Amino acid sequence: MAKSxxxxxxxxxxxxxxxxxxxIMMRGPKRTTVCVRTGEKEIYSEDISINTLASKCxxxxxxxxxxxxxxxxxxxxSYKSLMLSADKAIEAGEIEEEEPSKFEKWIDEKFGDKLVKILMVFASILGVALAVGLFFFLPSFLFxxxxxxxxxxxxxxxxxVFWKSVFEGVLxxxxxxxxxxxCSQMxxxxxxxxxxxxxxxxxxxYESDEELTxxxxxxxxxxxxxxxxxFMVLMLIVGIVIGLFIPVAPFGIGFLRPVIKILLLPLTCGIGxxxxxxxxxxxxxxxxxIAAPGLWAQRITTKEPDDKMIEVAIEAIKAVIPEDGSDIVSK
Incomplete structure (x- = not known):
């Protein structure tokens, strides 16, 4: 008997x-399905797909x-699933869509989807820049x-080097x-x-071999x-270890340490x-x-669901369970 x-x-x-x-979005070895609650007794389901990097290389x-x-x-x-769920939830009235202002209506009439795409790209770039600043340059600067x-x-x-790596990682x-x-307060x-x-x-x-009720x-x-x-918590901890091998100021330039840590993100991600x-x-x-810090953090990111939410999760997992058992990693 295997254990988790x-x-x-x-x-x-x-x-x-x-x-x-x-x-909920559930991803199996052969299908990925999004299930959204659209009514008291209605659950919308749709399969989605992407061309994975592994399939390309x-x-x-x-x-x-x-x-x-x-x-x-x-x-x-996750982004594709989130957009789909938001659209369906708005259509079903599960979440309220705010009435656009006169300015927003004018912008939509003049520029339409083109401006939305530009704003999405700008917001993504701004989000990445903010994350890089907060998680790489700010800790180094404060140290x-x-x-x-x-x-x-x-x-x-x-x-x-030891204290800088610990300081940055803990922060x-x-x-x-x-x-x-x-976020949890919203x-x-x-x-x-x-x-x-x-x-x-x-x-x-499902892993306990119990009926999905x-x-x-x-x-x-x-x-x-x-x-x-x-996974995110593990990456942060792995980052502390990797930081032990990076000088406080590589080549005498303190600015290079966070830059090197950014360049080493693929290694951090792979190890995590x-x-x-x-x-x-x-x-x-x-x-x-190894798992303990992440499980502790899940006390914030997971809450006890109600029956209606569980029904959505059950439908989602049933849709992606393969008949040939190809999803089973070990028993």
């Missing part, structure tokens, strides 16, 4: 998913490289500033946790986090070791992905230690 890091199961599946606006099937591809493909699928007051932070030796984790705590995000819990509990029910799903754990939250896969397959003291 947080509860005993009879099998481990490769099926995963993500919470959406009033819905065999390099992305290899260990470490597959982690980079997996992250990029997951982000693309250098603190070095004026903390003697152990001064210099460029091994001690300074990144604090910023990440603060961000999701703030009414809409609370429901998304409840759907997130429904997704995890349904996968656990609301009652069976409700008794499962909402904390899963292969969650995206765990492999660790998540190991935690998903094995249950021992080491994997429990």
């Amino acid at each position: 890091c947080c509860k005993q199961t009879k099998k481990i599946t490769s099926i995963g998913g993500s919470a959406l606006i009033e819905g 065999k390099l992305f099937k290899l260990p470490f490289f597959r982690g980079i591809a997996g992250l990029v493909d997951s982000m693309r699928l 250098d500033l603190s070095a004026n007051f903390v003697p152990v932070f001064k210099g460029e030796g091994e001690t300074a 990144k984790i604090v910023l990440f946790l603060l961000y999701i705590v703030v 009414t809409e995000m609370k429901r998304v986090f409840m759907y997130h819990g429904a997704e995890h509990k349904t996968i656990f029910c 609301v009652e069976n799903v409700k008794k499962q754990s909402r904390f899963h070791p292969r969650c995206g939250t765990s 992905y492999e660790l998540i896969k190991i935690c998903g397959k094995h249950d021992n003291a080491l994997t429990r230690i």
